[in-house]
Amino acid sequence: MTSVLTGVPGEIDPRLLEHRRELTGYCYRMLGSSFDADDAVQETMVRAWRSLADFEGRSSLRSWLYRIATNVCLDQLSGRQRRALPMDLSGQAWSPVEASLAATRPAEAWVEPVLDRQVLPEDGDPAERAVARESVRLAFIAALQHLPPRQRAVLLLRDVLRWHADEVATLLETTVASVNSALQRARATLAGLGGDREPRPLDADSRDLLERYLDAFERYDIDAFVALLHEDATQHMPPFEMWLGSAADIGTWMLGPGSGCRGSRLLRTEANGCPAFAQYRPREGGGHVPWGLHVLEVEDGRIRHITSFLDLDTGLFARLGLPAALEPETPAATP
Numbered sequence: 001m002t003s004v005l006t007g008v009p010g011e012i013d014p015r016l017l018e019h020r021r022e023l024t025g026y027c028y029r030m031l032g033s034s035f036d037a038d039d040a041v042q043e044t045m046v047r048a049w050r051s052l053a054d055f056e057g058r059s060s061l062r063s064w065l066y067r068i069a070t071n072v073c074l075d076q077l078s079g080r081q082r083r084a085l086p087m088d089l090s091g092q093a094w095s096p097v098e099a100s101l102a103a104t105r106p107a108e109a110w111v112e113p114v115l116d117r118q119v120l121p122e123d124g125d126p127a128e129r130a131v132a133r134e135s136v137r138l139a140f141i142a143a144l145q146h147l148p149p150r151q152r153a154v155l156l157l158r159d160v161l162r163w164h165a166d167e168v169a170t171l172l173e174t175t176v177a178s179v180n181s182a183l184q185r186a187r188a189t190l191a192g193l194g195g196d197r198e199p200r201p202l203d204a205d206s207r208d209l210l211e212r213y214l215d216a217f218e219r220y221d222i223d224a225f226v227a228l229l230h231e232d233a234t235q236h237m238p239p240f241e242m243w244l245g246s247a248a249d250i251g252t253w254m255l256g257p258g259s260g261c262r263g264s265r266l267l268r269t270e271a272n273g274c275p276a277f278a279q280y281r282p283r284e285g286g287g288h289v290p291w292g293l294h295v296l297e298v299e300d301g302r303i304r305h306i307t308s309f310l311d312l313d314t315g316l317f318a319r320l321g322l323p324a325a326l327e328p329e330t331p332a333a334t335p
Helices: 020-031 034-054 061-077 098-102 126-134 138-144 149-160 165-172 176-193 204-219 222-226 247-255 316-320
Strands: 229-236 265-271 274-282 288-299 302-310
Touching (some): 020 138, 020 149, 034 061, 061 149, 138 149, 138 176, 149 165, 204 265, 204 288, 265 288, 288 316
Parallel strands (some): 229 302
Antiparallel strands (some): 265 274, 274 288, 288 302
């Protein structure tokens, strides 16, 4: 098979490949969709491959790739409605009843999740990795969607990637004064939306909390599950517009319309800079099939937010590289 990136059978130009993960993270922050980010990075690589012979090294290869990626993202965002989370659409929580499932929106209306392994560096300075994690949290990604695309690019390049103003001006073919003005406006908008990026590391107690979350969910012990939540915990379930606004309502939902989740299995992962669980619901005849990705916000020893991205024929798990099914567990052999 010949690579579209190099024309060399079975190979991808390593000069381009080594930047793929960070470019995916940048495009995800710009677009609010891991699916669109993958497409944008692929387009960036194709454009770079086509122009690589003409690249004269007047800037670093990394800067040149970011220029291409920014233009690809700006093209994608042209005329597009912003993506959102259910809580962005309504200031009032919904009732935990089946009728609340009536309102849905298409996949492109919602901020989508991304696994940490797709966009975050594997190593490097711990402080920089902490900044990277906070910059993919769902609240921050949703807040970014309120910014005009060029302001979004300026803020990400300056505040997340730590580029100098003159470097951003060169990339966007504008002036330093224009970059500084756009950055000031973008910061003011985010401050008004609560799009903070304060580090929230998980401690030993938090890790124990996650083990109890998994245990309570798989046993479907809803009393134990609700005890892990803040009283005013929230849960969203895109593609549904509904969201729940208390631990009590979440418990009521799980014992009512959500009771089909009984018997599920969970796989631990990390998404959007947070702990996450891939949920597989039981399948008739045995085994478990993809249902939803739970992204958890932990605060003060309890769970504050649960965003459950449902895989309702969207191919979410497949696109995230999660297992397509969980087969029945093999009983342990008798000694």
